[in-house]
Amino acid sequence: MKQYFALLSVIFLSSFSCAQPHPTKILAEDPEVVNFTSEVVIPGxxxxxxxxxxxxxxxxxxxxxxxxxxxxxxxxxxxxxxxxxxxxxxxxxxxxxxxxxxxxxxxxxxxxxxxxxxxxxxxxxxxxxxxxxxxxxxxxxxxxxxxxxxxxxxxxxxxxxxxxxxxxxxxxxxxxxxxxxxxxxxxxxxxxxxxxxxxxxxxxxxxxxxxxxxxxxxxxxxxxxxxxxxxxxxxxxxxxxxxxxxxxxxxxxxxxxxxxxxxxxxxxxxxxxxxxxxxxxxxxxxxxxxxxxIAPSGMTFVTSNLYPDWMGNLLVGSLKFNYIERLVIENNQVVKREKLLEGIGRVRNVIQGPDGYIYAGIEGKGIIKIIPQK
Missing domain, CATH: 2.120.10.30 (TolB, C-terminal domain)
Structure with missing residues (x-):
């Protein structure tokens, strides 16, 4: 466990320099294939x-x-x-x-x-x-x-x-x-x-x-x-x-x-x-x-080893465009954006649970769980 958190610290800290952050605007998303599914765990x-x-x-x-x-x-x-x-x-x-x-x-x-x-x-x-x-x-x-x-x-x-x-x-x-x-x-x-x-x-x-x-x-x-x-x-x-x-x-x-x-x-x-x-x-x-x-609502840093490709990334819900945005941060800047669960509905919140899974609150639908596929 200590080795895991030491590795996690290296991953996060390598994403940030000591320099003052500057605003970053990225207009074009860089999508990639991500192997996961989602299920509604609390409907209604x-x-x-x-x-x-x-x-x-x-x-x-x-x-x-x-x-x-x-x-x-x-x-x-x-x-x-x-x-x-x-x-x-x-x-x-x-x-x-x-x-x-x-x-x-x-x-x-x-x-x-x-x-x-x-x-x-x-x-x-x-x-x-x-x-x-x-x-x-x-x-x-x-x-x-x-x-x-x-x-x-x-x-x-x-x-x-x-x-x-x-x-x-x-x-x-x-x-x-x-x-x-x-x-x-x-x-x-x-x-x-x-x-x-x-x-x-x-x-x-x-x-x-x-x-x-x-x-x-x-x-x-x-x-x-x-x-x-x-x-x-x-x-x-x-x-x-x-x-x-x-x-x-x-x-x-x-x-x-x-x-x-x-x-x-x-x-x-x-x-x-x-x-x-x-x-x-x-x-x-x-x-x-x-x-x-994008009308952001809710956000969480990914620290769970259930999502190794997302480690250190920031997840943000989009109310306007009905998806979760994954932001990849390197050298104190956002270097890539990816849309997750596009069309899922207005995302009101996204958190990482104590079980390591990502959960999102979707308007009109309920709470969903993002399940990585091995």
Missing amino acids: LNIPWGMAFLPDGSMLVTEKTGEFYHVINGEKHVIEGMPEIYVRGQGGLMDVKLHPKYEENGWIYLTYASPLGEGDGGNTAIMRAKLNGNTLIEKKVLYKASPNSTKGQHFGSRIEFDNDGYLYFSIGERGNRDVNPQDITRDCGKIYRLYDDGRIPEDNPFINVPNAKKAIYSYGHRNPQGLIKHPVTGKIWEHEHGPQGGDEINIIEKGKNYGWPVISYGINYDGTSFTDITEKEGMEQPFFYWTPS
């Missing part, structure tokens, strides 16, 4: 947003419409005791994540659109709770973005922990691009960092800035629906929806400004331009961007 789901495996192999699954399921041997059990959820447009029940020490403390984390707080409508919240049978107990809202809005756009949201146990989560700019993402005194269009119990770390980047939202870790984001820890470097990787073009992958750094909407590789949906610059001092360049947009 509409928009399966979040997935998390419990230690016994059962799965927690969130539906955007507000249902939270504990799936045991393929059978869905409704989890009771849910908070009030504001379901509108892109908002609803979103991600689920287990605490890294779940077997010791039992904490489960959920992001969802909440109607609580200031104003009509809703905004993204993160809560932690425990399961007693199939009922949520010891519920606590750790953070709630404000103010509420009746707009249906850009709630985010994903959850991740880093190697030091800090809790990260994303909140989209809620369709208010010209105000929220560049203003650190306002919520939305941000990546946030907390302790696992909701306290704000003393070394958060804006802790001493007057009127700033102290939980902010990075800003200048549009609609982040991917958040993952790199399995070797431990850095937090994020992807977000651009407008017409300009979906981005970013490596999140403390206090950095990722530019939305001042700089972008995209244009308005009607074809007009909202900015004429793609670079500006003090704003980060994306690690990678897509043109045209």
Whole structure:
């Protein structure tokens, strides 16, 4: 096992140089024959947003419409005791994540659109709770973005922990691009960092800035629906929806400004331009961007030896084009793209399970499992 992880580290680290990453645009895919099949393991789901495996192999699954399921041997059990959820447009029940020490403390984390707080409508919240049978107990809202809005756009949201146990989560700019993402005194269009119990770390980047939202870790984001820890470097990787073009992958750094909407590789949906610059001092360049947009949702690094040809690759779901994209990274750049399961349906999430298999949430279909063929 030690030899396996040592080899894995070499594979990942050889993909990255010490140089500052530059944006990469690849318009032409490079397909290759991949020998695998897929099967639906949890059918009958509409928009399966979040997935998390419990230690016994059962799965927690969130539906955007507000249902939270504990799936045991393929059978869905409704989890009771849910908070009030504001379901509108892109908002609803979103991600689920287990605490890294779940077997010791039992904490489960959920992001969802909440109607609580200031104003009509809703905004993204993160809560932690425990399961007693199939009922949520010891519920606590750790953070709630404000103010509420009746707009249906850009709630985010994903959850991740880093190697030091800090809790990260994303909140989209809620369709208010010209105000929220560049203003650190306002919520939305941000990546946030907390302790696992909701306290704000003393070394958060804006802790001493007057009127700033102290939980902010990075800003200048549009609609982040991917958040993952790199399995070797431990850095937090994020992807977000651009407008017409300009979906981005970013490596999140403390206090950095990722530019939305001042700089972008995209244009308005009607074809007009909202900015004429793609670079500006003090704003980060994306690690990678897509043109045209694929509408990314969910992502995972492949570390399983069940997929030796994909080792170290990044898998990203495409809502727009109905496939999973495999990104091959060498020398700190994406060097190849491949479409997996083209036509499978709108891919809402993709994760690697503790059993080493890749699982994807497909809208209108359910959870599928990707099975390599020997």
